[in-house]
Amino acid sequence: MHSSAVFLIEFGAIILGLGLLGRLAGRLKFSPIPLYLLAGLAFGEGGLLPLGASEEFVAIGAEIGVILLLLMLGLEYTASDLVGNLKTQYPAGLVDGALNALPGAAMALLLGWGPVAAVVLAGVTWISSSGVIAKVLGDLGRLGNRETPVVLSILVLEDLAMAVYLPIITALLAGAGLAAGSLTLAIALGVAGLVLFLAVRYGRLISRFVSSDDPEKLLLVVLGLTLLVAGVAQQLQVSAAVGAFLVGIALSGEAAEGAHNLLSPLRDLFAAVFFVFFGLHTDPSSIPPVLLPALALAVVTAGTKIATGYWAARRAGISVKGRWRAGGTLVARGEFSIVIAGLAVSAGIEPSLGPLATAYVLLLVIIGPLTARYTEPIASLLTRRFRPAAAASATGAATGADAGAAVGTPGPRESFEDQPTPVGDATSRHS
Numbered sequence: 377m378h379s380s381a382v383f384l385i386e387f388g389a390i391i392l393g394l395g396l397l398g399r400l401a402g403r404l405k406f407s408p409i410p411l412y413l414l415a416g417l418a419f420g421e422g423g424l425l426p427l428g429a430s431e432e433f434v435a436i437g438a439e440i441g442v443i444l445l446l447l448m449l450g451l452e453y454t455a456s457d458l459v460g461n462l463k464t465q466y467p468a469g470l471v472d473g474a475l476n477a478l479p480g481a482a483m484a485l486l487l488g489w490g491p492v493a494a495v496v497l498a499g500v501t502w503i504s505s506s507g508v509i510a511k512v513l514g515d516l517g518r519l520g521n522r523e524t525p526v527v528l529s530i531l532v533l534e535d536l537a538m539a540v541y542l543p544i545i546t547a548l549l550a551g552a553g554l555a556a557g558s559l560t561l562a563i564a565l566g567v568a569g570l571v572l573f574l575a576v577r578y579g580r581l582i583s584r585f586v587s588s589d590d591p592e593k594l595l596l597v598v599l600g601l602t603l604l605v606a607g608v609a610q611q612l613q614v615s616a617a618v619g620a621f622l623v624g625i626a627l628s629g630e631a632a633e634g635a636h637n638l639l640s641p642l643r644d645l646f647a648a649v650f651f652v653f654f655g656l657h658t659d660p661s662s663i664p665p666v667l668l669p670a671l672a673l674a675v676v677t678a679g680t681k682i683a684t685g686y687w688a689a690r691r692a693g694i695s696v697k698g699r700w701r702a703g704g705t706l707v708a709r710g711e712f713s714i715v716i717a718g719l720a721v722s723a724g725i726e727p728s729l730g731p732l733a734t735a736y737v738l739l740l741v742i743i744g745p746l747t748a749r750y751t752e753p754i755a756s757l758l759t760r761r762f763r764p765a766a767a768a769s770a771t772g773a774a775t776g777a778d779a780g781a782a783v784g785t786p787g788p789r790e791s792f793e794d795q796p797t798p799v800g801d802a803t804s805r806h807s
Contacts, residue, residue, distance in 0.1 A: 387433060390419075394648045408515075409508060409651055410742040416655015417738075434653050441650030443606045443620040444643040445507040446535075449528065450624020451632045452519055459576060462529065468688035469533035475680040477502035483673050489726045492548050496720040499541055500733050501677045505710025506531045506617060508741055511647055512705065512748045523689045523698035527705050530688060535618045538712060545716065549723035563612055575626035587631040591638055598627070598635040599642075617712075654714065654741070662731040663738070670735035678743060681706040682751060696759075697752050704751025708744025713737045 393415060394408075401408035480501030484494040509531060513519050574582075586601065588594040602623045609619030627635060663670075685703030694702065717733030720726065 383433070390434070390649075390652060391645075394652065398648070408648070409511060409745050412648055412651035413655045413738065413741060416652040416657075417660055419656065434649055434656065437646050437649035438653035439616070439650075440603070441643075441646035441648070442507045442617055443602060444639060445510045445647050445650075446617045446620040447602050447624045448514075448636065448639060448643050449506065449510045449531075450621040451627060451636050452528075452624075454579070454625065454628050462532065464692070465526065465529035465688060466533065468526070468530055468684070468691065469537070471687060472530055472534065472681075472684045473502055473537070475684050476677055479673060479676045479680065483669060484726075484729075487669070487728075489729065493720065493726045493729055495548060496545060496716060496725065496729065497733070499545060499716040500709070500713040500736065501673060503534050503538065503709065503712040503716070504531060504681065504706050505708045505712070505741060505744070506535060506621075507647065507650060508708040508710045508744055509705055509748075512708070512745050515745075516749060518701070518705075521698065521701065523685075523692075523694045523702040526689050526692050526694065527685065527702050530684070530706060532621070534712075535621060538618065542716075545719060549719055549725060575622045579626040579628055582626045583628050583631040586627060587629070587634070591634070594631070594634050595638045598631075598639065651741075654710070654737075663735045666728060666732040666735050670732050670739060673732075673736055674739040674743065678707045678740065678747065682747070697756065700752040700755040701748070704747040704749075707740060707747040709737045709740045 394412060397411040397415060398408045401411055477498040480497035480499070481494040483501075484490075484497040489497075509527065513524060513527070518524055586594070586597050588597065602620050605623050606616035606619040610616040624632075682700075682703035685706045686699040689699040689702040713733060714737055717730055717737075721730040
């Protein structure tokens with residue numbers, strides 16, 4: 377009875393605190409994610425007031441939060457959208473892997489951790505946080521932006537790549553032979569491919585089966601199906617997030633719309649719990665010794681993610697503002713990075729890898745919402761500041777070369793604003 381009362385007090389305090397932090401963030405017009413993480417740090421291992429009784433429930437709630445975030449992300453798009461985006465954006469996935477995995481591998485080798493740790497840290501720096509980015513896109517009202525499908529395509533490619541990467545890294549960490557590793561990889565690829573095939577081929581039948589006029593029945597069926605598929609996927613060495621995302625993709629029409637309306641409050645609740653849980657399991661005392669290399673890695677890979685998003689959006693014909701928004705949105709790392717680092721820590725590969733990965737993810741999960749919001753305004757400000765100066769220099773040079781024609785020469789501002797707009801540079805709907 378006493379432990380039950382303590383649990384209710386702790387969990388109630390967590391939920392109330394999250395509500396107050398969310399309200400504060402709303403007044404400041406700021407994503408609440410960094411505040412949730414800092415709250416977790418304050419009340420986690422080594423924090424001001426560690427929690428104990430509610431820890432197990434918070435851990436389960438955090439897993440449900442990630443699953444619901446990815447389900448709601450999948451509900452925004454149909455199976456045909458997914459296949460079309462994958463066909464057109466796979467080069468962006470290759471560029472993403474090259475630009476963002478190599479810095480992590482290089483850092484591990486520079487620190488003398490060996491090739492296995494290099495493969496692990498490459499995964500930590502490569503994968504953006506689908507959960508954080510889904511939350512940020514919703515908070516900033518960008519789910520309908522023209523650049524958002526590009527961002528989601530890269531996230532989907534990363535999540536699907538995890539179906540290949542996680543079995544490989546598990547085999548490497550366990551020292552498994554080639555046969556055992558190949559079997560694990562084949563199972564993972566087969567399951568991911570099967571779920572994707574069912575989502576694309578039989579999505580309408582699944583939606584008809586799920587659909588109901590009774591909100592209670594619709595909620596229970598959709599939530600139960602999502603948790604079931606996510607659990608089976610994870611049991612078969614495929615990411616639970618990929619399974620949840622594909623369930624969302626499979627649903628369409630009235631079923632998708634009804635599920636979105638019913639699950640939105642649950643998503644917000646459990647997503648907040650996920651971010652608090654991440655902070656709860658970070659010991660603040662382990663961060664200072666690895667802060668400098670983590671900070672250097674964060675700066676480099678924030679830049680490479682922005683470059684990835686900009687390049688991918690430019691390739692898709694998105695406006696310059698949309699390109700910067702796409703790049704800034706991709707910066708955050710989170711749940712997958714922590715999972716990858718946790719596997720290495722459990723295997724005892726390198727003692728410092730866990731704290732470094734934690735500090736790195738914590739930095740970028742706080743910086744990520746900031747870059748998502750401010751990368752485009754800062755880029756626009758710098759462009760307005762430097763382009764007129766360049767135009768003025770060019771105008772002055774032309775005037776000196778042809779003084780006789782100076783009477784009809786346009787001023788710097790006129791010269792800049794009259795430049796023709798490239799054909800593929802249409803402005804985003806929310807620019």
